[in-house]
Every structure is written in C-alpha cells, then in structure tokens.
Amino acid sequence: MREADIQINRVDWIAVSIYFALVIIGWFNIYAAVYDSQVEKSIFDLSINSGIQLVWIGTALVLITIIMVADSRFFENLSLVIYLVFLVLLVLTPFVGKEVNGQILSIGFGNFRIQPGEFAKFATALALAKVMERPTFDLSKKNYQLIAFGVLLLPMVLIILQPDTGTAMVYFAFFLMFYREGLPSYYFIFGFGFVAVTLLALGVANNLFLVAGIVGIVLILIFLGKRTWQRIVAFSLIGLGVIVYIYSIDFVVSKLPPHQQNRIMVLFNPNLDPLGVGWNVTQSKIAIGSGGLFGKGYLEGTQTKFDFVPEQHTDFIFCTLGEEFGWMGSLVVISLFVGLLYRLVIMAERQKTRFTRIYGYCVVSILLFHFMINIAMTIGLFPVVGIPLPFFSYGGSSLWSFTVLLFIFIKMDSSRATQLGRLG
Structure with missing residues (x-):
C-alpha cells in the first residue's frame, strides 16, 4: 500500500488535468457540431454523436483505471508482444475489415x-522504446x-x-524521437530538401521553397564530404537524383487515388474547385474567420448549424471551436x-x-504531429488527410488510442522511483 501511495503522489496531475480539460471541451464542441435547434436533443442523447462520445469517454476512464x-x-515486458499483435491485426484488416469510402480501416x-x-x-512506440533501450544502441550507426527504421516501417x-x-504519415513524427536519441542531423536536412524538391516538382511551390531546397542541398553537400572531389561526386549524384525525381513525380502522383491528388492541388490553389474538392477547407476557413475575437457564442455558429463543413465533428472539429468561441477560445485550446x-x-x-524516456518522446512526437497537422488542415495550410485532433475529435478508436498512449507514459512516470530502485 505504501508503494502504491507513493506512486499516486507521483502522478503528474498537471498532465492529467489538461487531458480531462481537452476531453470535456472536445465533448461540448462535438455536441455543438451536431446540434439542431429544430430538434434540440440533449447532449446526453445516445442517438447523436455527443451521447455516443460520452460512452467512449466513460470507457476511456475504465482504460485509465486499468493502466494506473x-x-x-507490464507494458515494458510485453511491448514487443503488443507490437506483434497489432501487426497481425493490420495484416487482417484488409481481409476482414469493413470498407468505408474506399478504405478498410476497422475490424470488429x-x-x-x-x-x-x-x-x-x-x-x-512501445516496440521502439524496447528495441532502443540498450545502452549500446547507437542511432549514429x-x-x-536499419533496426529502428524497420520497426517503424512495418506498421506504416x-x-x-x-x-x-x-x-x-503520423509515423514520420517518430523521427523527432530519433533525433533526441542521436540520429544524425543530416537525415532532417535531407528530409527538408526532399519536401522542398517535391513541392517544386509538383509546380506548386513558391520562391520560399526554392530557397529552402537550395539551402538544403548545400547543407547536404557540406555533410557528405570534406574533400573537393567528394563534393563534386555528391553534387552530381544529387543533381541526377533531382532530375529523375522531377520526371518521376508526375507518375507517382498519378498513382494516388483521385481524391488525394485533388487535395494536394487544392491546398495550393483553393479556387481550383471551391464547390467540390476545395469546399471543406474553404468553408472551414470561413467558419473560423467568422468567429472573430470572441466568437458567435456556444451553439450559435451558422456555419456549424447549417452543416456547411462536412465531418465537422471529427477532422474539422477545430472550426467549430473557432466559429463559436473565436480567437480567444482557439487560443485557450491551443495553449x-x-x-x-x-x-x-x-x-x-x-x-x-x-525505455521510459524514449516512449515519452514518442508520445510527444505523435501528439505534436496530430495537433499541428489537424489545425493546419482546417486553416488551409496542409492537405486534408483525415487526421483527428487528439482528445477532441469524435471517435472511439481515436479517443481510446490517445488515452492509452498518454496514460501508459503517465503511469511509467509515476513509477520512476521504483525504476530507479530496479536500476540500483
């Protein structure tokens, strides 16, 4: 009992409090997104999304209790087993899963x-932490x-x-953790240059990306070799690679599903199809902009009330917040x-x-990626890719997975004194 009391006292209640604040604010915004003044159903009504979300919040509390x-x-010892179980489920999903909008994502x-x-x-995250926990594991080698990238690429x-x-795409976020654990910086320089060249090849980048691409290539040359002949060879190879890449990018993009091709093009030209592919982003920006400084008031959003933004309770939940609570409300949630x-x-x-440190940085990386991409998506700075806002968007799998991800780390953190005892 005494050890349990010590661990409870060591729980980071600041992180726990912020979690519950986001979940509760998200729940109220889900209700606002589906609210119909003509029907006026209760927020607790199980026939609408807010009622269903409340059930998922309740089950999330059960998951939190089990974890704590x-x-x-337990999570450290079975990390690789958990990883293998979900790899098997991912393999089975296309065969036994349910198809929705051309995607087979769920099973049950x-x-x-x-x-x-x-x-x-x-x-x-657990598998990477387990594989990389050995003191001899050196990401500069x-x-x-290859081992770390292999663990990452399999589920991806x-x-x-x-x-x-x-x-x-979320799995690219793990590179933030890799960088913290010693991955050489030239990987990030190469990645930055890759993105810049991609945008140039698509013909949608401006001078900013052109400069960024040039700077990235120069930095790569500096890192690749110290002698003149090495840099000449490196420059030649990079130049050849860019030429091949530019000529092949159209082929690669053409292999993407039509809706993904359109999302990429609409990002850089919102007027390309404002009544079709560009509708979601355009209406989302209108909703957020119309909120002004303090918003129109809870349940008073016109863009929300008249369903101008599809999927407003899931991927575009942030525009509900922006319209009804304005810049100040958005600032509170972002804060x-x-x-x-x-x-x-x-x-x-x-x-x-x-192990715990690596897992912790995995949690930071995943939440940061979701947070940044989702909000960037709703204000037109990133293509619509179907990434939920953590703890905020409607959905059982989303809420449960983020809850488990976070509270495993909170549990590990609360037990750090015990971990020190094991190390001793």
Missing part, C-alpha cells in the same frame, strides 16, 4: 469496431538505424495498404495542447530509464 493499477513493468463484431491503425501508434506500410495515408506537450517533455527528461 497495473504494474508499469457488429457495432463494436476498432481501427488497428490508431492503436498501432502506441504499440510502435547504420545497423542500428501495412497502414498505407489499407489505404490510410493520413495515419501512415492547453502546448502546455500538455511542454509538460510531457519535462516528464520525459526526468525519467530514470532509457
């Missing part, structure tokens, strides 16, 4: 269905890089095959997310074991 009473070593029985792709994020490829490009991320970094840095 479990031994923290009857009305109870989950998306393995959502849960695979925390499973991958190629063989260890399986998710792409569903196809679920948005969820697969909560930033505060949670900052707190998680502090928690990760104070860990006594490498």
